[in-house]
Amino acid sequence: MIDKRVKNAKEAIQGITDGMTLIVGGFGLSGIPENSIAELVASNISGLTCISNNAGVDDFGLGLLLQKKQIKKMIASYVGENAEFERQMLSGELEVELTPQGTLAEKCRAAQHGIPAFYTPAGYGTEVAEGKETKEFNGKMHILEYAYEADFSIVKAWKGDHAGNLIFRGTARNFNAPMAGAGKITIAEVEELVEPGELDPNQIHIPGIMVQRIFQGEKFEKRIEQRTTRKREA
């Protein structure tokens, strides 16, 4: 067993420096690596390029890094919940590359799987396809998209063990699974870090080989963005 444990978020983000590219897991605020993000906010590292489906909200998630202007460029598919993001984008302070969600996921997965590029029909005929190679397959046009190249991936899982094996919970799996191993170094923060042997190998979602550093997050707020409920019938 190769032990991937680091003490805490501070130790986990060692080596992240100004101007690096980070792939960050989560969908909305669900499954975001909130402890690592908090540590990045405290670090004052700046000029970052962040690849993440969303950019958090104004006061949580990657929104915290945006508030402090630590992000130079954001690559995301949907930023609708973040007013500061929209303001920085429209004013030109923040460089933004909007990418179709499935393409974003696949560009991570391609990096994770060692595939340099792939064709997808998503975005053909739109401004997303501008300047990209196209090719017809089975009578349908596709565009060429490249795997991401990033310095670090930062993901969040429900449970993990010392070997870096990860298990996700519910829809918090989202981008965390294809992002693990997509960057040169992958940091995994987990809600519960257990001894090797405690996780059933049959149930592992991401094998530890994809993870270089793992730690148990000190505190998880797990904020809900849209609390929707129904009334109990009397």
Added chain:
Amino acid sequence: MLTKEQIAQRISKEVKDRYYVNLGIGIPTLVANYVPQDISVEFQSENGVLGMGPFPYEGEEDPDLINAGKQTITTLPGASFFDSAFSFGMIRSKKVDLTILGAMEVSENGDIANWKIPGKMVKGMGGAMDLVASAENIIVAMMHVNKAGESKILKKCTLPLTGVGCVKKVVTELAVMDVTPKGFKLLERAPGVSVEDIIKATEAELIIEGDIPEMQF
């Protein structure tokens, strides 16, 4: 003129037995409320769940269980979770039978625009570009005219496109229309709305054959 709920109710009639269905944010989400009890349907949300159920009871919300609109949800027996790459894999490989989404504009050749108003509003395309590029059965739920009273059913979209030649059917507060190789074909009108009202609210040409029936609910 239909309410948003009635638009959803009318679209629910297009959901058939054994369909896997992806619902977009807004009016499309409401469609789930009207699907008949006697057919088997599974709802997919592109953030990684099949077999989505209703909203949770108060106090049972789970931050690890949301839909693509970031709303808290529940799952039904037979549900499954998967990651985002896998989710779009099943969309690209056409395993999802029906996609219902909103739009800012639709044109008569089936183009759709719903993600950006240059210089004003940029929310991003989310999963919409992937969905419309791959799905074969796409229904758009939208309002026929914008707040300024201008038609959103156009000869040609003016906003940045989300996808080209992909929309098959449009349901608005006024009408049901099919997108055919010759353009929009008017199929049904909302209760109390005349064919003339619809023509007036539509910038695109409408193909109108015979009497246009009123929608049935």
